[in-house]
Amino acid sequence: MSPIRAYRIHNDERGYRAAIESLSSNELTAGDTRIAVDFSSVNYKDALAGTGRGKILRQYPLNGGIDCAGHIIESATPQFKPGDTVLVTGSGLSETVDGGYSSQVRIDHHQVIRIPEAWGPREAMILGTAGFTAGLALLRMQENRQHPDMGPIAITGATGGVGMLAIALFHRAGYRVHAVSGKQEHAELLRQIGAEVVLTRESVLTDKSMDKARFGGALDNVGGQTLAALLAQTAPYGNVASCGLVSGQDLAATVMPFIIRGVSLLGIASAGTERDLRERVWQLLARYFDAEYLRSLPVRETGLEGLPEVFSQMLSGRSFGRVVVRICGKD
Incomplete structure (x- = not known):
């Protein structure tokens, strides 16, 4: 052998x-x-x-x-x-x-x-954990009543694996997507994948505990100040899915978005997902990606x-x- x-x-x-x-x-x-x-x-x-x-x-x-x-x-x-x-x-x-x-x-x-x-094995690995994470976020948000009519979905870390695949997935699932990235040189490619708007990182930051509701929900790969800002700008009963901490693990936020607007913060932990949920996520991904x-x-x-x-x-x-x-x- x-x-x-x-x-x-x-x-x-x-x-x-x-x-x-x-x-x-x-x-x-x-x-x-x-x-x-x-x-x-x-x-x-x-x-x-x-x-x-x-x-x-x-x-x-x-x-x-x-x-x-x-x-x-x-x-x-x-x-x-x-x-x-x-x-x-x-x-x-x-x-x-x-x-x-x-x-x-x-x-x-x-x-x-x-x-x-x-798919074959190569297509499966184009998705891999990154695609699975994006799919799990979409599934959990939809289970918690996220709907396209609530407003655009902000996706941070847009040029990374999870971010890129999430843009494509949410777009193909019928959501308007606002990509957030520090790499504006890739803006046109992000729009081709499905982003309606490409925002700079700085443009989504706020120091208010609650600000104008700009987004129906969000998928955040960044954490820290960005995650707090997304919570403050999410529409009533929208969901913010957290799956990364590139900029830090601390969260300096208040309970105001939760108790005034009913915003939900959903943790996306892909590694230990139960088998039945794994199968549902891969079925969801196969529905939207050939x-x-x-x-x-x-x-x-x-x-x-x-x-x-x-x-x-x-x-x-x-x-x-x-x-x-x-x-x-x-x-």
Whole structure:
């Protein structure tokens, strides 16, 4: 059997480091299902884990990559058979078990989702955790009575993976989208994806605990002062979905938007989502995104060798859109 090629992260007496290594199958963390990985993706969390800039891994060493898509090699459950195309996002990958930057993954079958028929593994990873996060936000907001008639949806961090995919998703779901970005050079591309308006970061900030209601709701990737400002400017009974903290984890806000306008703050925690909800989110994403559309989005591709540079670009704010990682996949 060929050795497993993986981007492996260590933290020991030699320090924090990551590199491509060859492993045997018995070196992988345990799981009742084995997947041959075709593609993975790069998320902000992956960049933090791969560089040690964030405390993501809970044990060492582990293979990086919180996403993977490929096909079943073997499974202890009749639910899956060899050759089935599947994906895994979050679910402990690159936290407690070996992740998707590897030619094989072993994981419990409860974490494995069939790839919708309209897509292949590459299309699934164009979405990955970023798309899943956007889909989970839309689903939770709609369950809490968010409706297009309430006003535009503000989406911050618009040029990142979650932001870009959220713009496309909310637009295709019938919402007006106001993208918020510090990279105005990408404004035209954001409009092509579905943004009605592209706002600067500064233009949405306010020092008022409640300000004029500009937005029907929001999906925030930034946190901190931006999240507080969005709460202050959301229309009655609108929802603000929080899924990131690029600018900080503190929230200096008041209860006024909650008790005067009935605004809801929804936490979007994608990694540990229950299986039934995961399946609903992927069904929602398949409803709005076909393979041709996904391939038309701003996506670039790298191999395992290119990960350090991608991480550097992402953490320095120089990245745009999505990056898929070709492991063993073919077009």
